[in-house]
Amino acid sequence: RARTEVLFFPSEMACLEHIFAPSSPQSCCCPLPHGVETSFSRLVRCILSASSSLDVCVFAFSNIDLCKAVLTLRCRGVTIRVLCDKDYAAIHGSQIGVLRRAGKRNRSIYFLNHHKFALVDNRLLITGSLNWTMTAVQSNKENVIVTEDPDLVLPFLKEFQRLWLHSDPA
Amino acid sequence: RARTEVLFFPSEMACLEHIFAPSSPQSCCCPLPHGVETSFSRLVRCILSASSSLDVCVFAFSNIDLCKAVLTLRCRGVTIRVLCDKDYAAIHGSQIGVLRRAGKRNRSIYFLNHHKFALVDNRLLITGSLNWTMTAVQSNKENVIVTEDPDLVLPFLKEFQRLWLHSDPA
Numbered sequence: 562r563a564r565t566e567v568l569f570f571p572s573e574m575a576c577l578e579h580i581f582a583p584s585s586p587q588s589c590c591c592p593l594p595h596g597v598e599t600s601f602s603r604l605v606r607c608i609l610s611a612s613s614s615l616d617v618c619v620f621a622f623s624n625i626d627l628c629k630a631v632l633t634l635r636c637r638g639v640t641i642r643v644l645c646d647k648d649y650a651a652i653h654g655s656q657i658g659v660l661r662r663a664g665k666r667n668r669s670i671y672f673l674n675h676h677k678f679a680l681v682d683n684r685l686l687i688t689g690s691l692n693w694t695m696t697a698v699q700s701n702k703e704n705v706i707v708t709e710d711p712d713l714v715l716p717f718l719k720e721f722q723r724l725w726l727h728s729d730p731a
Numbered sequence: 732r733a734r735t736e737v738l739f740f741p742s743e744m745a746c747l748e749h750i751f752a753p754s755s756p757q758s759c760c761c762p763l764p765h766g767v768e769t770s771f772s773r774l775v776r777c778i779l780s781a782s783s784s785l786d787v788c789v790f791a792f793s794n795i796d797l798c799k800a801v802l803t804l805r806c807r808g809v810t811i812r813v814l815c816d817k818d819y820a821a822i823h824g825s826q827i828g829v830l831r832r833a834g835k836r837n838r839s840i841y842f843l844n845h846h847k848f849a850l851v852d853n854r855l856l857i858t859g860s861l862n863w864t865m866t867a868v869q870s871n872k873e874n875v876i877v878t879e880d881p882d883l884v885l886p887f888l889k890e891f892q893r894l895w896l897h898s899d900p901a
């Protein structure tokens with residue numbers, strides 16, 4: 562049976578160092594709890610599980626840790642594509658400019674892009690109500706579905722491809 | 732295998748009369764196309780499939796047709812519970828007041844409720860990026876997952892119950 566998991570937010574805040582740097586455990590001196598699994602750490606782990614490609618289609622992308630996850634994948638040679646909302650991409654706090662400067666292939670969608678999904682290696686779907694912002698993760702009541710069920714993954718693969726073809730360079 | 736379907740928006744606009752009043756076909760004189768299935772008509776059909784209960788947990792609820800669907804179920808004796816965002820419920824265009832006057836048991840959630848899900852008969856989950864507004868249905872790029880997969884339905888049932896217990900009368 563396909564792996565399916567539902568994550569609910571807001572997430573407790575915890576340090577992500579053991580996820581980003583698993584080889585140097587407990588070196589972090591930040592005041593957050595360490596070595597704790599939360600909804601957000603699960604989400605970051607799912608994104609970091611990409612080995613060949615990550616396709617992201619979100620309205621807002623201002624969360625620093627999620628940006629770090631995407632840049633980490635980039636360093637590992639994972640192919641990244643980001644589709645964002647055209648208007649949102651221009652505002653303060655958006656990480657789209659950071660991603661562009663890092664050489665990501667980004668595109669923006671005209672008209673309101675209200676999706677919040679990502680596809681890992683064309684195999685794992687991450688979708689839900691969660692915008693990729695700080696507020697959403699820490700404050701809002703949100704949900705994220707993580708699934709390998711082809712009945713869900715395939716329609717979203719098609720939708721990403723369709724939107725990518727109808728988008729513009731960001 | 733559990734029934735799973737993904738609907739993408741924006742939806743074409745089409746008359747819903749054949750769905751709301753299937754016994755009197757083609758009596759409607761509105762200018763919209765008739766007898767056409769769209770993403771939105773599929774969504775309304777899923778909601779109207781409720782025979783015992785409908786639990787709704789959405790940030791915004793201003794869509795007239797979705798309100799009509801909920802009131803239709805109410806007339807059929809279906810038990811309705813609506814959880815909405817406390818701040819949004821107060822603004823102009825919200826249908827929460829209409830639902831309350833119709834005797835629905837509504838509650839509001841303090842802090843941002845960004846969920847957009849509904850549960851039909853504790854069996855069918857409807858969830859995604861779509862707010863229950865006109866704009867979302869007609870303009871935004873959105874997705875809605877409709878599924879009977881227990882791996883998805885059960886966590887959302889628990890989440891609704893938890894939020895319901897921690898909410899206030901609207």
Ligand SMILES: [Zn+2]
Binds near residue numbers: 577578589590591595
């Ligand atoms: Zn730390």
Ligand SMILES: [Zn+2]
Binds near residue numbers: 748759761762765
């Ligand atoms: Zn009509």
